[in-house]
Amino acid sequence: MESFAFRKDRNSRIFLCLFCVALLGVIFRLYYLQVVKVSYYRQISEKNCIKPLPLVAPRGLISDRNGKILVSNFPSYTLLIMPGPVKNIRKTIDQLASFTRWETTNLADKIEDSWPYAYQPIRIKRSVDFSTLCVLEERNEELPGIYYQVELDRKYPSCRWSGHLLGYVSEISLEELRKSDKQRSGLGDLVGKEGLEKRYDDLLKGQKGTRYMEVSATGKILGELEDKEPVMPVPGVNIELTIDLDLQAFAESAFYPYRSGALVAMDPKSGEILAMLSKPGFDSNIFSGILTEKEWERLASDPDRPFLNRAIQGLYPPGSTLKVLTAAAALEEEIIDQKTYLSPCYGFFFYGDRVFRCWQEGGHGKMNVIDALVHSCDVYFYQLGLELGLDKWCWYADRCGLDRRTGIDLPDEKEGLIPSLEYYHRKFGQQRWIKNLVINLSIGQGEILLTPLQVATFYCGLVNDGWEYQPRLLKRVVSEQRATSYGPEVLRRLPFSSETLEILKKAMAKSVADPSGTGHLARIQGINVGGKTGTAQNPHGKDHAWFVGFAPVEDPGIVVAVMIEKGGHGGELAAPLARQVILKYMQKESQKLAEK
């Protein structure tokens, strides 16, 4: 390597030159900082106060599938207290109370609790009304350190369904603050506490910005720091839901006569939730702003438990709506076919030393599977269940995923209870449980508990040729730069063949179309509606009324599951309610077609 030795001389010079250029850059910068700007930096250093103040990012909007705004922001006045100039907090708060007649017993405690963080001003109250504000401004001199600023508040549709679905925001609790990502949250931030606001808090809340302020030793803000640009906040992302506002509002009004229950309307072909209702509900707006202690007490101690989202958290025996599972499993196992007749129903059924009754006292006579579903004959399904056996039944229930959460994008979904063989082993001891448990299970009673959403999702799979889609509420995410749509995702494939599912669909259509069918009250002139009723025994009182309907039978576009707590017979109350919702949906669809 002769050339190498030769090059070393030249290369070492180039290397040194490059190093010196960089070094000169560093020296110039040091000169600039330490000589040119020394007085500026020394001043800051002496006061030693650069205070980063957060710039709040506007929260993302929520709209329905047609772009109608459901949740928006509106400006409101927030009253704050700046710890600096206040000498006696309790005195100031007492003064404030005397002007406004607010309940301030907890306020002073709250302020003292957050004192460790008290570099920042503390919010006393959001959404202060204008007249109160005027009073306070007049008495400005007597209230040192108290000032107001305009902030954005959340506005929800004023209705009883908003609480469960949309949730609400409120100030972050100290506990949440400790757990959260320090980069994105700070004291006084609004965070989603329930529903979609909680589930998509990450998307909605955006990114806070920061202003750098120069602050004097006494805490007085002198102005913005000159060599530090403020970091602008990134607004939250807007989200579009799969909910149809018209349908949702209509469902609520249709549900008006009943005290408690739930309704889920889904598109079986995509898993999109079109409407979702839980009664009694609560209005999100009560949490933003002025919720008095009394009102909270009333809601929290209500025996109807308005905070329970029955659609995803309420666990109910599904009753006869689950007979389709028994029928499908038996068809799949080829225990019966379409034309198989079992022993006739005389209104009761003996097994061992026990009598199991059919809901119809007089009995249904001799039937095949379609008739049995149409009339919801219990005796037929008792026999079918025994033929099928407990482990086969449990195997199918498990494959249908009935004991798992659907994974809908709402927080705190409950999972249902479907007994498995292990469950019985645990409960009654190894092999000690009795065989006739399956008799109860086959008509949807016994140790089965499902949420209305689970039932709706299961039916979506049944009417959609066995493909169950992930139920979801998020349709689109729209940020400043771009919009992302979320397509359907297959949740699971039900373990049933198309032939089996066709038979079930036929039976469910007949159950509505046949004047003697249990679901006849869901019939709509000119449209083929299918459905299955359910009347679930309730140990605490009157039976729960169920109905799951879908339409049109040929190519289902909607599945509606209705559950009315203590409603009595499913065919009498739940079916007409589902009918109304389906009708509304079909009208909207035909309108859309006409517009095209």
Place this chain on the structure above:
Amino acid sequence: MRFHGKEFELSLFLVALVLSLIGIVLIFSSKYYSSNPSEHNLYLKQMLWLFFGLTAAAGIFFVPVRFHEAMSWVYYIPAVILLALLIVVGTKGQFGSARWFRLGWINFQPSEFAKLAFIFAFARYLSYTRRSIYSFKWLAATVLLVSLPAVLIVRQPDLGSALVFFAVLLSMLFWAGVPLLFLVILVSPVLSLVCGFHWLAWASFFLGFLLILYYHRPRFGFGLFMIVFNLAVGAVTQLFWDRLHGYQQLRIRTFLDPGIDPQGAGYQILQSKVAVGSGGILGRGFLEGSQTRLDFLPLQHTDFIFTVAGEEFGLIGALVILALFTFLVVKGILIAKKARNTFASFTALGITTVFAFQMLVNIGMVIGIMPVTGLPLPFLSYGGSSMLLSWMCIGLLLAISYKWYEY
């Protein structure tokens, strides 16, 4: 003919020693008023590290350089394996990155030692290879050699340390006779990636790139390949970046740049600028820095140690440190030039690059002209692995210069 005599670079040794002692003084000052009493004797620990470092340097001094030449692969492969192991069993650090093995009370940072192992391996590769530097195989082997440790370190994530590898790679290639312009062409995809976030920046980059191609005139196939590659990288970056939401972009930035502070806006840099700037020409005096005293900077004794020097000893103190480093770098290059053994020459240059690069990037970060990367300042920052490595490097330089005449 010149006399081939052994030369012990006493001045090099002394300068490194002075730098280490300054570091101990600065660490003492930075933690003197610390609210955490266990930190008060960090400077004692650093003294212990200095002692270990000196021992290691002495040990290495007596090992013939040819031994390292023979063993270079034996160093390189375990170093890479250790880095890979770190992903599995590493200890999480402050910003959620796994950079250390915890061995009793010692935190062992393999990436520091991987630097030296890479220098050895690459020096040997360069001094043995006879291929043309433009051949594809040669290029591929080089890329592989550097990527193995660098990618593992980026994954930790520790972008700063990974950049050191690339700096060493480029400077050693340059030393091997690769023209500067060709090096620019080699790194152009990276520049394309960085500039790709804004179309105007990218357009000007690409124009400059074409100009360089025109002047340098590489082989047609290679030139075409680089043009297409750069275009592709630019386009992909543009598309990819725009498709992300704001918060996703922020996450990527946080990943690449784990030092950004809770407010996400360089609060730390601001504080360090105030500290250095308020030092003035003469400084506030030992133990008098108010920024230092008030614990504004969490990393003051490690990555931000230079702020203490800037605040308490002012421009004068800062210049003294810069001068000492410059002396080290100049000496290192002279040794690299002097050494007759090709391997030794490359090794000396690689070591010098590590010193120069880390010093410039670290001080540049503190005074706000470089992005925040977690690179320590050699000899001064608190930390055992860094101190040990720096002194091992000094031992090597001394050994190389001592027997400079050996082929």
